[in-house]
Amino acid sequence: MKERVHKDIVIIGAGMAGLTAAMYAGRMNLDTLVLENGIIGGQIANATGIENYPGFISVSGGDLIATLQQQAENFGAVIDEFDSIVKVTLKSSPKIVETEEKIYEADVVIIASGMNRRKLPLPEEKKYAGRGVHYCELCDGHAYDGKIIAVMGGGNAAVDAANFLTKYAKKLYLIHRSQFRADEVSQKRLLANEKVTVMLQTEIKALHGANRLEEVEIFDKTTGETKTLAVDGIFVNIGVEPNTTLFKDELTLSASGRINAGEDCRVGIDGVFAAGDVREKEIRQLTTAASDGTTAALLAEKYIAKLRENI
Numbered sequence: 001m002k003e004r005v006h007k008d009i010v011i012i013g014a015g016m017a018g019l020t021a022a023m024y025a026g027r028m029n030l031d032t033l034v035l036e037n038g039i040i041g042g043q044i045a046n047a048t049g050i051e052n053y054p055g056f057i058s059v060s061g062g063d064l065i066a067t068l069q070q071q072a073e074n075f076g077a078v079i080d081e082f083d084s085i086v087k088v089t090l091k092s093s094p095k096i097v098e099t100e101e102k103i104y105e106a107d108v109v110i111i112a113s114g115m116n117r118r119k120l121p122l123p124e125e126k127k128y129a130g131r132g133v134h135y136c137e138l139c140d141g142h143a144y145d146g147k148i149i150a151v152m153g154g155g156n157a158a159v160d161a162a163n164f165l166t167k168y169a170k171k172l173y174l175i176h177r178s179q180f181r182a183d184e185v186s187q188k189r190l191l192a193n194e195k196v197t198v199m200l201q202t203e204i205k206a207l208h209g210a211n212r213l214e215e216v217e218i219f220d221k222t223t224g225e226t227k228t229l230a231v232d233g234i235f236v237n238i239g240v241e242p243n244t245t246l247f248k249d250e251l252t253l254s255a256s257g258r259i260n261a262g263e264d265c266r267v268g269i270d271g272v273f274a275a276g277d278v279r280e281k282e283i284r285q286l287t288t289a290a291s292d293g294t295t296a297a298l299l300a301e302k303y304i305a306k307l308r309e310n311i
């Protein structure tokens with residue numbers, strides 16, 4: 001039989017949102033457990049040179065996360081990266097988070113399980129990741145000021161990314177294997193920009209470059225022609241996978257598979273919050289993940305205080 005353990009708060013995911021929530025919760029003397037099934041730090045764990053996190057000129061993801069982890073642990077939060085969740089029950093009171101080893105009974109659950117960006121499906125992806133292959137235009141676009149940029153994808157996110165990157169690019173290619181799926185207003189804006197060449201029905205077949213990306217090899221499905229394009233960087237925007245499988249039976253998910261919750265991070269079940277990139281929202285950055293983690297933890301404390309008043 002699995003051991004049953006009570007926790008004030010169980011936080012699912014140790015990315016920026018989850019660790020920020022853990023730091024706040026720990027500092028309010030709440031008995032806080034963070035469960036992590038991948039790498040502590042999530043998406044940002046291996047990023048180099050973050051230049052838009054307030055208070056830092058430039059910081060690596062590893063350093064930023066190590067400091068935040070230390071802050072959370074100093075305030076008593078416990079981070080467990082070895083025990084995986086098998087089931088959650090959110091509508092009961094207490095909520096139940098069952099792992100392979102234990103059954104946690106929690107007053108509050110904060111879901112901060114983030115998302116994964118779909119990777120460029122080529123074996124060279126690993127070689128060039130961060131060296132010409134990028135997934136976040138808001139994060140890395142600035143490094144391509146005056147350079148040649150390609151954007152891969154044809155949905156709204158890709159076309160929005162391409163429109164954003166035109167502020168830096170001296171030349172921008174949008175490359176997509178089929179037709180546009182983006183809304184017409186965004187398409188028109190992109191097509192009206194003279195720096196932009198749109199290549200539909202075009203597949204990216206290979207990446208080339210000595211130490212960093214220098215060329216992409218493309219195949220035009222209409223003409224059957226293969227050619228290479230000189231590019232300094234490619235921003236891959238071919239979809240994301242929110243980490244919400246565990247919650248799909250208990251929560252309403254948005255069309256993109258994220259959790260519907262407002263700026264207060266409340267999901268519509270008392271004592272359950274969604275924070276960070278897993279929440280349906282427009283801007284997904286480190287600062288907004290930290291903001292969500294803060295909001296969720298502070299509102300969780302208020303909820304727990306009320307629960308205790310009513311005992």
Ligand SMILES: Cc1cc2nc3c(=O)[nH]c(=O)nc-3n(C[C@H](O)[C@H](O)[C@H](O)COP(=O)(O)OP(=O)(O)OC[C@H]3O[C@@H](n4cnc5c(N)ncnc54)[C@H](O)[C@@H]3O)c2cc1C
Pocket residue numbers: 012013014015016017018035036037038039040041042043044047049050051052053085112113114115116117135136138139140243246275276277278284285286287289
């Ligand atoms: C390469 C890259 C560079 C970026 N650079 C910047 C930048 O410079 N500036 C900026 O502001 N933003 C940047 N971003 C975006 C930023 O990283 C994200 O917005 C932010 O990290 C989201 O944090 P999060 O905690 O919400 O989610 P995540 O970072 O996705 O963390 C979620 C965590 O939950 C864990 N998890 C998932 N499912 C479970 C489960 N079932 N059980 C337990 N744990 C689970 C995951 O393993 C992960 O560790 C970048 C993103 C990428 C991919």
